[in-house]
Amino acid sequence: MEYELLFFTYASSESKVPGIKKDIEEILTSHGGKFSGDFTDIGKRKFAYPIKRETHGYYSFVRFTIEDKEKLPEINKRIGLMSNLTRHLIVKAAEVGKPVSAIEMPAREIIAEEKKIEEIPEEKTVETKPKASMDDLDEKLNELLDETPS
Amino acid sequence: MNQQQIQAPKKSCYFCSNNIDAVDYKDTLLMRKFMNSQAKIVPPRRTGNCARHQRMVTRSIKRARAMALLSYTIK
Numbered sequence: 001m002e003y004e005l006l007f008f009t010y011a012s013s014e015s016k017v018p019g020i021k022k023d024i025e026e027i028l029t030s031h032g033g034k035f036s037g038d039f040t041d042i043g044k045r046k047f048a049y050p051i052k053r054e055t056h057g058y059y060s061f062v063r064f065t066i067e068d069k070e071k072l073p074e075i076n077k078r079i080g081l082m083s084n085l086t087r088h089l090i091v092k093a094a095e096v097g098k099p100v101s102a103i104e105m106p107a108r109e110i111i112a113e114e115k116k117i118e119e120i121p122e123e124k125t126v127e128t129k130p131k132a133s134m135d136d137l138d139e140k141l142n143e144l145l146d147e148t149p150s
Numbered sequence: 151m152n153q154q155q156i157q158a159p160k161k162s163c164y165f166c167s168n169n170i171d172a173v174d175y176k177d178t179l180l181m182r183k184f185m186n187s188q189a190k191i192v193p194p195r196r197t198g199n200c201a202r203h204q205r206m207v208t209r210s211i212k213r214a215r216a217m218a219l220l221s222y223t224i225k
Contacts, residue, residue: 006176006217008217008218042176045219047218048215048218048219048220048221048222049218049221049222051218057218059217061176087216087217087218089175089213089216089217091175091213094172095172095173095206095209095210096172096173096174096175096176097170097171097172097173097174098172
C-alpha cells in the first residue's frame with residue numbers, strides 16, 4: 001500500500017533537512033519501504049499557530065510503498081524519536097489523492113515568481129508614480145502571503 | 151403559515167459536483183472554505199456536503215491542524 005509522509009522542522013534548523021531526509025530514507029528502507037518518488041519540498045511556511053515560540057517551519061513530504069503494514073507503527077515510532085524533526089504525519093496516499101505540486105503553498109519560489117509577474121506590468125504603466133510604492137507593495141504582498149495559513 | 155416554504159433550496163455537495171474523490175490535507179485554501187471565521191468546521195447543513203465528503207473534509211482539517219497548516223482557533 002502507498003503512504004505519504006509529511007514532516008517539518010523549525011525554519012531556524014532548515015540546514016538539517018538533508019540529514020533528516022537521509023535518516024528517514026534509512027528507517028524506511030530498513031523496514032522494507034520503497035520510495036515512489038523523491039522528496040517534494042513545500043519549503044518555508046508560516047505556522048498557523050506558534051510552536052514553542054517558533055513561527056516558521058520548513059515542510060517536505062514523500063510517498064512510499066510498503067508491503068507489510070504491520071511495520072508502520074514501528075516506522076512511525078522511529079521517525080517520532082528523531083530529535084531534529086518537529087512533527088510528522090503518515091497517511092494513506094489514497095486518502096490524499098494524486099500528488100500535487102505545491103500550488104496552494106506560499107513557498108519561496110512561488111513568492112519569487114509572483115514578484116516577477118507583478119513587477120513587469122507595473123514598470124510599463126507606473127512611470128509617473130514614485131518608486132517607493134513598489135517596495136511597499138512587495139512588502140504588503142509578502143505579509144499577505146505569509147498570513148495565508150489561518 | 152407553512153414554515154417549510156421559507157427554506158432555501160438545498161445546496162449540492164461541492165465535491166460530488168466537481169468529481170473530487172480525495173481531500174488533500176495540504177490544500178489549506180480548499181479546507182478554509184469549510185471553516186468559519188473562527189476556524190471552526192462548518193456543519194454540512196450549511197455547506198451542503200454529503201456525509202462521505204464531510205468526513206473527508208473533517209479528517210483532513212484535523213490533520214492539517216496537527217501539522218500547523220491550519221489553526222485550531224482564531225480568537
